[in-house]
Amino acid sequence: MTxxxxxxxxGVGFKPQHFDDILSGEQPIAFIEVHAENYMGAGGPPxxxxxxxxxxxxxxxxxxxxxxxxxxxLDTGHLSRLKTLCDRYQPESFSEHLAWSSHGEVYLxxxxxxxxxxxxxxxxxDHVDQVQHTLNREMLLENPSxxxxxxxSTIPEAEFLAEIARRTGCGLLLDINxxxxxxxxxxTSARHYLDAFPLARVKEIHLGGHDAQADDTGAPLLIDAHxxxxxxxxxxxxxxxxxxxxxxxxxxxWDNDVPAWPVLxxxxxxxxxxxxRAAEKQAA
Amino acid sequence: xxxxxxxxxxxxxxxxxxxxxxxxxxxxxxxxxxxxxVYRNNVVASLINALxxxxxxxxxxxxxxxxxxxxRIFLMAHPPHSKILHTYGDDFGDFIATFEPAAELPYLANxxxxxxxxTRAYHAADAEPLTAAAFEDVAPESIGALRFTLHPSAQIxxxxxxxxxxxSMNAGECPLxxxxxxxxxxxxxxxxxxxxxxxTLPPGGAAFLHALMxxxxxxxxxxxxxxxxxxxxxxxxxxxxxASGAVIAFTFAEDQTS
Numbered sequence: 001m002t003x004x005x006x007x008x009x010x011g012v013g014f015k016p017q018h019f020d021d022i023l024s025g026e027q028p029i030a031f032i033e034v035h036a037e038n039y040m041g042a043g044g045p046p047x048x049x050x051x052x053x054x055x056x057x058x059x060x061x062x063x064x065x066x067x068x069x070x071x072x073x074l075d076t077g078h079l080s081r082l083k084t085l086c087d088r089y090q091p092e093s094f095s096e097h098l099a100w101s102s103h104g105e106v107y108l109x110x111x112x113x114x115x116x117x118x119x120x121x122x123x124x125x126d127h128v129d130q131v132q133h134t135l136n137r138e139m140l141l142e143n144p145s146x147x148x149x150x151x152x153s154t155i156p157e158a159e160f161l162a163e164i165a166r167r168t169g170c171g172l173l174l175d176i177n178x179x180x181x182x183x184x185x186x187x188t189s190a191r192h193y194l195d196a197f198p199l200a201r202v203k204e205i206h207l208g209g210h211d212a213q214a215d216d217t218g219a220p221l222l223i224d225a226h227x228x229x230x231x232x233x234x235x236x237x238x239x240x241x242x243x244x245x246x247x248x249x250x251x252x253x254w255d256n257d258v259p260a261w262p263v264l265x266x267x268x269x270x271x272x273x274x275x276x277r278a279a280e281k282q283a284a
Numbered sequence: 285x286x287x288x289x290x291x292x293x294x295x296x297x298x299x300x301x302x303x304x305x306x307x308x309x310x311x312x313x314x315x316x317x318x319x320x321x322v323y324r325n326n327v328v329a330s331l332i333n334a335l336x337x338x339x340x341x342x343x344x345x346x347x348x349x350x351x352x353x354x355x356r357i358f359l360m361a362h363p364p365h366s367k368i369l370h371t372y373g374d375d376f377g378d379f380i381a382t383f384e385p386a387a388e389l390p391y392l393a394n395x396x397x398x399x400x401x402x403t404r405a406y407h408a409a410d411a412e413p414l415t416a417a418a419f420e421d422v423a424p425e426s427i428g429a430l431r432f433t434l435h436p437s438a439q440i441x442x443x444x445x446x447x448x449x450x451x452s453m454n455a456g457e458c459p460l461x462x463x464x465x466x467x468x469x470x471x472x473x474x475x476x477x478x479x480x481x482x483x484t485l486p487p488g489g490a491a492f493l494h495a496l497m498x499x500x501x502x503x504x505x506x507x508x509x510x511x512x513x514x515x516x517x518x519x520x521x522x523x524x525x526x527a528s529g530a531v532i533a534f535t536f537a538e539d540q541t542s
Contacts, residue, residue, distance in 0.1 A: 040368045041407025042436070045478050065367030071287035078367050103290040107364045108297060109334070110326040115307070120286055147319040151309045185319075187311040215310065216318040223322060 002137035004093040004171055004203045006031050006249035007058050009275060010268040013253045019049050021261035023056060028269045031058035031092065033251050037065045040081050050089065059091040060204065060251070065107065068127045068141070069100035069114045079134050086135050093204060093249070095140035095173045096131070098124070098161065115150030116160040128168040140203055141165070142173035145181035145210075145224035157182070158196035165201040172198065175206035176238050177230070177253075181222040185215075190237055199245050207234055207271060208253035227256035230267060239274050246282050247275040296320070297327050298360055331359045334369045338403050339376060341454035342396045345389065354383060370407055374400050391445035391465070398451050398482065401439040401473040405480045408437035413476045413529030426536060428503030432496050432525075433533035437475040440490050440497075444468045448484040476529025483528055488516030493525075501537045 009030035014022070022032070032053055039046050039061075053059070066078060086094055099111035114120050131139050143161060155163075165172055174197060176190075183190035209228030215221040230238075230252065242248065252267045289307055296302040310316035335355045336343055343351040358379050364372040377396035386392050413435060422430065441447065448469045452458045470490040472483045485493070491512035495505035502522075509516040525531055 037368050038370070041370065043410035044405075044407050044437075044475060046407070047410075048478065067367075071285070071290055075367070081368075100290065102367070103287075103294050105365050106294060106298075107367050108294065108327045109330045109364065109369060110297075110323060112293065112297075112323060115286060117286070147322045148308050148310055148316055151307050185310075213322075214318075215312055216316055217312040219312040221319060221322070 001132065004138050004140060005058075006060055006092045006204060008247035008249055008279075010271040011058070011060065011249060011251045012264055012268055013062075013251060013255060014049075014053065015254075015258045016045075016049060017258065018261045018264065019053070021265075022053065028265055028272050029057065031060055031249060031251075033060040033062050033253075036061050036063040036082055036085055036094075039085055054089055054091075059089055060093040060095065060249075061085060061089065061091040063094070063096040064111070065101060065109075066096050066131070067100045067102045067107075068096055068124060068131070069098060069112070069120070070103050071120070071123055072103050074127055074130055075102070079131065082131075083135055086137065093140060094135060094137055095142055095204065097142045097144060098164075099144050111144060113144060113146040113148060113150070115153040116155040116157060117152060118154075121155065121160060121163060125164055125167045128164060128170050132168065132170060138169065138171055140171045140173040142175055142206065143178050143182075143197075145175070145178035145185075145222075147185055147221065147223075149186060156196065158193055158198070162198040162201070165198060170201075171203035172201045173204045173206060174199075174202045174241070175208070176241065177206065177208045177210055177234050178224060180231075180234055180237065181210050181224050184220055184222045187219075190233075191240075194237060194241060199241065202241075202245060202248060205238065205241070205248050205250040206253055207238060207250060207267075208255075225256060226253050228254075229263075230270075235270070235274075238271070239277075242274055242278045243281070247279050250275060297324055298363060300324060328356060328359065331364065331372070332356060335359070335373050335376060338370070338373050339396055339399045341399055341451050342376075342380075342392060344454040345392060345395065345450075346386065350385075354380070354386065357383070370403055374404070376400065391443070391447060391450055394441070394443035394445055394447040395451050395454070397443075398441045398447055398471055398473065401441050401471075402480050402482065405437040405439060405473050405475040408435075408475060411435050411437075411532045414526065414531050414533065416523075416526050419526070419534075422534075428501060428506075429537045430502045430534045431499060431537050432502070432531045433535075434493070434497055434525075435474055435476060435530050435532050437473075437480075438493070438497075438530050439473045440485070440493050441471040441473060442490050443470065447471060448482055451482065472528060472530065474528055474530055481528065483524070486515075486517065486520055486524060488513035489521055489524070492516065492521050493530075 007030040011031035014032040207230045208226045211223040211225040250271045292305040332355045377393045381393035446469045470485040488509035492509035495508045
């Protein structure tokens with residue numbers, strides 16, 4: 001089984017408008033991440049770009065459509081398309097989400113939440129096993145950002161993810177912005193969440209921006225919008241996590257209102273400085 | 285059982301009038317309708333966005349407000365089944381053809397068909413087109429026995445309206461101007477290299493290409509095309525196909541098919 005082998009350095013979510021910039025001269029990134037479903041056509045410019053980018057940088061393939069959190073069986077047609085894509089590019093990592101987006105035939109193109117119960121835990125463990133077995137590679141599972149909760153949820157999220165990792169051997173993708181969104185939205189503490197998180201299983205970090213709104217009662221409601229810079233509280237929690245774990249592959253996600261390349265490159269540099277400090281501390 | 289709830293949540297997400305499923309709560313409110321609405325908005329907005337990306341000329345013709353309203357009605361009735369979002373809306377043109385508020389724009393469905401064909405061509409398999417030089421050694425008397433392999437991205441969009449002209453004007457390819465709606469145009473949509481191109485097919489050209497795609501010999505396809513339209517010109521059609529990069533291989537037919 002192929003293990004995750006991303007460089008412990010900054011990366012960015014790839015946007016086609018940055019293609020020329022990324023390949024022009026030295027850039028502060030060591031890997032790029034793409035959404036698997038955008039590369040499931042047979043050919044054309046998407047594959048031309050991905051091939052050239054992967055010649056210069058490590059590649060993380062990040063699925064958004066597998067619906068691992070669905071209680072229905074996984075879509076084996078989609079799983080086999082993922083296998084074709086992984087076989088074609090031999091990425092340094094494949095990851096997906098603790099979420100669901102389809103149930104039966106309809107696909108809703110959003111990452112939807114689920115209750116954390118023994119029933120859902122068992123089903124997700126089966127799904128992660130099936131993915132890793134089919135792709136013959138270790139996968140990373142990402143913690144979600146959610147806006148609602150379920151009355152019958154009984155297992156804390158960090159514990160739920162730890163158990164999936166322990167039972168399947170999968171790694172985890174820790175999205176620190178999601179941890180903050182989650183904590184604010186459910187009136188808990190991101191620090192407590194990260195203290196409980198099985199950091200030893202984390203093989204990639206995601207950082208991104210969020211929007212602030214208010215819920216039905218006027219309480220703050222953060223939206224995982226990926227359309228703005230990483231916020232100061234996320235940077236600070238990130239630095240704390242990296243101080244504990246040592247350097248980890250770290251992705252800047254900016255999917256909406258995508259900025260010019262230099263703005264995104266600066267975010268990658270900021271992550272790079274924190275990784276550098278941790279590496280120096282480790283060496284000392 | 286969460287499986288049952290998943291079906292309920294799914295229905296509630298696509299129906300703004302539906303109640304929030306029972307089990308859903310929050311730390312501030314028991315029935316967090318505004319929180320649940322974030323998911324409803326995400327689903328609808330992301331699918332509308334996928335359609336706007338794929339159908340920019342269709343949107344330009346009807347305007348943003350009309351397009352979004354039409355897209356919303358479409359996606360409620362036809363949510364995606366594939367996880368590959370660039371295939372979503374391949375049937376949007378068929379929906380538009382039956383969408384009454386758009387009935388006064390009879391060409392709109394054809395423009396949407398053309399835009400969907402452009403996206404399919406964009407993502408189709410790659411292949412290297414033959415140039416005219418590849419045909420230099422073909423003896424004139426053997427031409428009729430040729431069978432062409434066409435580029436995997438090649439698609440034909442037939443229309444009763446001048447859709448290539450209308451699409452070009454609304455895609456910023458040429459200036460807006462008066463359109464003679466009595467002049468129908470069939471389109472060849474193809475991506476010989478990295479860029480998708482749209483060409484107006486000459487008379488009989490669509491029938492000719494359809495026959496070639498079915499694997500017919502050139503002479504059979506030409507007879508078929510001439511029946512379809514007596515103005516069909518074989519030499520001009522072959523030259524046009526090669527210039528568009530539509531031919532990627534040819535063989536000589538040994539058999540006499542009918």
